[in-house]
Amino acid sequence: MATAATVSTLVVGAGQAGISLVTALRELGDTGPVVLVGAEPEPPYERPPLSKSYLRGEHDRGSLVFHDAAWFADLGVELVTGDPVVTIGRDASGGSATTASGRTLTFERLALTTGAVNRGLGVEGADLDGVHSVRTLADADRLAPRLRAAREVVVVGGGFIGLEIAAGARALGSDVSVVEATDRLLGRAVTPVLSDAVLQAHERRGTRILLRSHAVRLTGEHGRVTSVQLDDGTELPADLVVVGIGAAPSTALAAQLGLLVEPRGIVVDEYALTSDGVTVAAGDCAVGPNPFDRGEPGTMRLESVPHATDQARAAAATLVGHPTAYDRVPWFWSDQGDLRLQMAGLPHGADRTVVRGDVAAERFSLLSYRDGLLIAVESVGVPTDYLAVKRALEKGMTIEADSAADTSVPLKRLITRARGTRTS
Structure with a gap:
């Protein structure tokens, strides 16, 4: 039988934005009951090491966890893990959500920090054994032993995650090829000068970079991947393929609520407020005004720990009735083996x-x-x-x-x- 509980604030999504939002609520003096619901069985944890040091065995699982059970108890926050919200509805005064196990949560205030999911490769053979992507701790746990044993690794996607994993694989002694569909690495995020510098740095370390190349088919034997075929006919041998071609925002619950959603995410304003005027959203699931006053006008979805943290704080301020515009300078970092990139502002x-x-x-x-x-x-x-x-x-x-x-x-x-x- 479903159980019911009434809370002041329901936060759906227990990633960086979710944990930052509940922390900010308490820092702002909010004392009402809070439930933080996560789809994964693990408590909230750091994600950046998953594509870097965690794959190399330099972090144990426990070191990634933000807070223990006592921390949540002290703050009066109930943490629900491994039981995602599947249906949700609300009006101006509150609403109700149901989890996969059938639990019902009624709430007065709602925050969506639902994150994003990795995009699939969408070609023949993408379901073969030995084809991986990394977004969750479970993903990294599956990949880590394979990466350490791999001899020939193909990384599809020349973004931050792909290059971080490629650098780690090369450092572990694998032959590594990076397949990027566009004309430069990190093309959506950095200047052409940095793109070229990063390419040369990876090539100096022995990684093969293939620009303007598309993976069109993965082949295998006995159900396990053995090669990647490119659109120009090239065949790259591979006993491991890692796909890093971006992420799609998780907007299904927002759509259920009738919120304004576009392909880049749940639309929010500078206060992290959605189109219904009462629900807030933050992090990888949200698209909002450029927070940097020197940046190009318009809306954007930023994917980074600092952005998720800062936007979540703005969302918390809105929920407690002290709206404060999110106007922070974006900053990022990426450790690609011994190559450390640090960025602030937006060069677009x-x-x-x-x-x-x-x-x-x-x-x-x-x-x-x-x-x-x-x-x-x-x-x-x-x-x-x-x-x-x-x-x-x-x-x-x-x-x-x-x-x-x-x-x-x-x-x-x-x-x-x-x-x-x-x-x-």
């Missing part, structure tokens, strides 16, 4: 890129400008540059482009007030 729409340092030596920064105003930094091996620009952007400051390339002068000494802005 830049009309000038200043190269600072030695690209070939993998110690450089790229500063992006639009109309003479600094809008982003991409650093490899120079964390001081990254931090200087991140802090400058957060304070509404800039660095003159004509001075930025001089590595004899620390960037923090070049920071000046941006015309037409005020410092904070």
Whole structure:
């Protein structure tokens, strides 16, 4: 028989955004009952190590978990794991959700932090044994022993996750090929200069990069993958294939609620508020206004830990009646073996890129400008540059482009007030 419970706030989705939202609720003084519901059997955990150090055996499972049961008990938060919400409905005063086990949860306030799911390859042979993707801890647990034993690895997709896994496989001694459909690596996220630098760095480490290439068929023997066939007829031997071609936002529950949803996610405003005016959404499932005032206008879906955390805090503030616009400077990082990328701001729409340092030596920064105003930094091996620009952007400051390339002068000494802005 289904059981029922009434809570002040129901948070659906126990990833980075979900755990950040319930934490922020308590930090903002909210004391009402909260239920955090996750589809996975594990308590909320860090996801970034899954494509990097966890695959190499450098983290045990316990070290990934954010908080133990006592933490949730102390905060008055009920954590439900392994029992996803499957149906949901609401009106202006509240609503009701049902989990897969038949449990009913009635609520006054609702937050959707449902995340995203990996896109499938969608070609013949994609269901063969030895074909993997990584998004969850269970995914990483299945892949890790295979990766350590693999001899020939093909990674389909030249985004952050694909390149992180490729770097790990190469470090473990595998022959690695990366198949990317577009004309450059990391094309949706970084400047062409960084794309080219990352490609060369991976090739120096022995990874084969194939741009403008499409996997059209996976072949196997006895149910296990043995090769990847490309659109130009090339056949790449593979005893392991890892697919990293992006993620689709999880919007089914939002659609049930009649919320405005587009292919990129659940539509929210700068306060993380959805189209019904009462439900909030945050993290990988949401698409909203660019939070960076120097970025291109319009809406976007950002996939990163900092974004999920910051947008979830904005959502919590909205729920407690103190709406605060989400306007943080986006920042990201990616560890690809011994290659560490750090980025702040958004380089989209830049009309000038200043190269600072030695690209070939993998110690450089790229500063992006639009109309003479600094809008982003991409650093490899120079964390001081990254931090200087991140802090400058957060304070509404800039660095003159004509001075930025001089590595004899620390960037923090070049920071000046941006015309037409005020410092904070």
